[in-house]
Amino acid sequence: MVPPSTGRISLIDSASLTQTEAARLDFLQGLRLRNYEKHVALLVERHGDSNAAGARGKNHQISDSISKDALYKFACGIQRHTQIMGWNETRTIVEQRSDQFEEILTNQPAHEDARLKLNDSIELPEYYTIHDSQGRDDIHLVPGGYWGDALVGPVYELGGALYRTNWRGGYSDSPPGSLIAFAQGAPEPEYQRVLDLGCSFGALTMAYRSVYPDAEEVIGIDLSEAALRWAHHLARGRDSNVIFEQRNALSTGYEDEHFDLVTGFLLLHEIPNDQLTTLLTEIYRILRPGGHVRFLDVPPYAALPPERAYLQSFDAWGNGEAYWDDFLSTDLKAFITDVGFSDVVDGPLEYEEPAFKGSAALMRTAEFRPENRWVTSATKLAK
Amino acid sequence: MTDSGDLIPPYSPFADPVSDKLLGMMIALAMEVWVLRDRIQLMEPVLEEKLSIPDLTSSIEKSTHDSKSQKVREESLNNFLTRICSNLDEQ
Numbered sequence: 305m306v307p308p309s310t311g312r313i314s315l316i317d318s319a320s321l322t323q324t325e326a327a328r329l330d331f332l333q334g335l336r337l338r339n340y341e342k343h344v345a346l347l348v349e350r351h352g353d354s355n356a357a358g359a360r361g362k363n364h365q366i367s368d369s370i371s372k373d374a375l376y377k378f379a380c381g382i383q384r385h386t387q388i389m390g391w392n393e394t395r396t397i398v399e400q401r402s403d404q405f406e407e408i409l410t411n412q413p414a415h416e417d418a419r420l421k422l423n424d425s426i427e428l429p430e431y432y433t434i435h436d437s438q439g440r441d442d443i444h445l446v447p448g449g450y451w452g453d454a455l456v457g458p459v460y461e462l463g464g465a466l467y468r469t470n471w472r473g474g475y476s477d478s479p480p481g482s483l484i485a486f487a488q489g490a491p492e493p494e495y496q497r498v499l500d501l502g503c504s505f506g507a508l509t510m511a512y513r514s515v516y517p518d519a520e521e522v523i524g525i526d527l528s529e530a531a532l533r534w535a536h537h538l539a540r541g542r543d544s545n546v547i548f549e550q551r552n553a554l555s556t557g558y559e560d561e562h563f564d565l566v567t568g569f570l571l572l573h574e575i576p577n578d579q580l581t582t583l584l585t586e587i588y589r590i591l592r593p594g595g596h597v598r599f600l601d602v603p604p605y606a607a608l609p610p611e612r613a614y615l616q617s618f619d620a621w622g623n624g625e626a627y628w629d630d631f632l633s634t635d636l637k638a639f640i641t642d643v644g645f646s647d648v649v650d651g652p653l654e655y656e657e658p659a660f661k662g663s664a665a666l667m668r669t670a671e672f673r674p675e676n677r678w679v680t681s682a683t684k685l686a687k
Numbered sequence: 688m689t690d691s692g693d694l695i696p697p698y699s700p701f702a703d704p705v706s707d708k709l710l711g712m713m714i715a716l717a718m719e720v721w722v723l724r725d726r727i728q729l730m731e732p733v734l735e736e737k738l739s740i741p742d743l744t745s746s747i748e749k750s751t752h753d754s755k756s757q758k759v760r761e762e763s764l765n766n767f768l769t770r771i772c773s774n775l776d777e778q
Contacts, residue, residue: 327725331718380700381710385774389714441698621698 318472321397328393329471332386337469339386340668343379344615348669350375352611362617363610370614383665384622387445387467394463395447398455408537409454409530420536422529423550431576432527434626441624443574450504450528457505457534467665482677483511483569485655486600489679495564499590500524501553501583502571506535508600510544512567525551554582561592569600573631580636584643594686597645600653603678605632607652618666636680645682653677711774719767 318326351370370376398405428451434440442449446463450456465471487508495516500509503524513522524546526532532548539546551557553571566587575583587597605613620629637648652675667676699707735743 323726323729324722327722328718330725331721335714335717377700378710381707382714384698384700385711385714388774389718622700 325393325397329390329466332390332393333466333469333471335382336386336390339379339382340469340666341670343375343382344666345669347373347376347379347615348611352609359610360608360613361606361610362613366610367614367617370611379666380618380622383618384445387623387665390466391444391446391459391463394466395453395455395459397462398458402455405455405458409457409533419539419545419547420532421547421549422532426527426550426552428527429552429554429579431579431627440626443624443626445624450526450531454530456528456530457537460505461534480507480511481657482653482655483508483600484515486569486598486653486677486679487511487515487567489654490565490598491596491681491683492564494518496520497563498522498565498567499556499558499563501566501568501587502526502574503535503548503569504528504531506539506544506546506548508567508569509535509546509548510539510542512565513544513546521547523547523549525549525553525556527552554579554586556586556590558590560589561595562590564592564595565598566591566595567598567600570602572599572601572636573625573628575631576627577630577634580634580639581643584640584645588643588645588684591684593684595684596681597640597684598679598681599636601678601680602628602632603652603675604634604636607675607678612667615666623665640680640682644684646685648680648682650678650680653679708774712771715771715773719770 321329347370350373351366432451433449442452446456446459447453448456453459462471465473496519498512498516498519498521500506500512500523503509503526506524509522509524513519516522522545524532524535526535526548527550529550532550535548538544539548553568554575572580572583584597591597602616605616608616616632617629619625620632637650640648655674655677657672667673701707701710731743731747734740740746
């Protein structure tokens with residue numbers, strides 16, 4: 305039985321913004337889009353021609369020449385300032401309407417709704433909170449990261465749309481096409497038990513439910529209570545029969561061999577490399593023999609032309625991505641193989657979404673590039 | 688609790704952090720200018736229609752501010768400058 309719909313999905317109606325609020329978001333969006341389409345495109349043109357055809361991975365000479373280009377410095381500065389200002393503006397807009405969210409974010413009777421299971425005693429791992437303890441930039445430059453702000457859900461709803469340079473489009477009432485394509489790409493036509501790790505606001509969890517409507521259970525887990533509350537709110541609005549639970553992906557607490565499919569979207573680059581083996585071992589434990597693991601994330605540097613690999617690295621220091629550089633430099637397939645998985649493969653996601661300009665901020669060059677969404681999958685062999 | 692002296696300094700693409708601050712101020716300033724341009728472009732046709740004032744734009748060009756509104760203007764200007772200079776308050 306799916307809980308009754310709240311009848312509301314997007315609580316921030318773009319038409320309800322004041323002229324001043326809307327004009328500020330328009331400006332930031334316009335400047336960012338121009339940065340991608342003009343500045344970054346010109347950087348690729350300037351520094352990409354000297355590559356040998358088919359070259360992949362970082363190249364010191366090209367990285368050095370881009371880093372000294374004044375246009376690159378301004379492109380980075382514009383990206384970073386507009387990112388910070390965008391979150392500030394969206395946070396202010398949301399806060400001024402926070403009475404709309406009080407019930408959802410604080411008073412929701414989680415104990416009466418089996419589809420949202422919070423854990424008051426969960427311990428947040430050090431890597432997850434390191435931004436505060438070491439004074440690093442918060443992840444994506446969002447004050448409080450994913451866990452320190454009760455309003456993170458609606459802030460990401462509006463700020464995320466701004467990030468994608470479509471703030472007036474608001475929140476879609478259906479999962480993004482790329483996530484549907486990813487969910488449809490799993491090897492088996494049906495799965496009974498699906499687990500989405502680090503689900504944040506539940507976009508992939510709900511995509512899996514729409515692709516596997518007859519699955520026995522589709523569960524999303526995350527460390528952040530605020531993110532899970534928002535995910536639950538969205539799922540109710542869509543009548544999506546999914547469960548959200550507050551658990552740690554590194555130590556889920558589920559029984560051995562419980563799931564047919566374990567997945568994660570933009571999860572791995574948020575985890576330090578020294579925790580990858582722990583994560584993959586846990587996934588191996590909870591997967592049934594013959595089950596599959598599938599990740600959708602950003603591409604490794606080794607898959608990109610040298611100039612794009614360098615541009616991709618911006619997020620490591622310019623967007624609060626503490627583990628980005630290590631993850632994009634690593635051989636993920638080797639990690640997965642070492643844990644015991646078989647049939648480990650990776651490659652660009654096969655999908656069509658021309659309006660999508662790429663996941664990494666400075667990778668956006670006003671053209672559709674499938675490799676911006678990168679799939680890595682493997683199988684736990686049957687006994 | 689990490690000693691504040693050990694905190695990681697904020698990222699800047701420029702060798703001189705002053706350049707980064709100036710860029711931030713310029714973007715904030717440009718944003719506020721755009722807000723005003725957008726507002727004026729919305730206002731003029733509305734006022735022309737509602738108040739039946741022909742050639743409103745040229746009429747405004749010839750107008751001056753009421754001295755009674757000076758305090759409001761000062762407060763507004765102060766808020767304007769605070770917004771433009773807000774990145775100077777950050778680390």
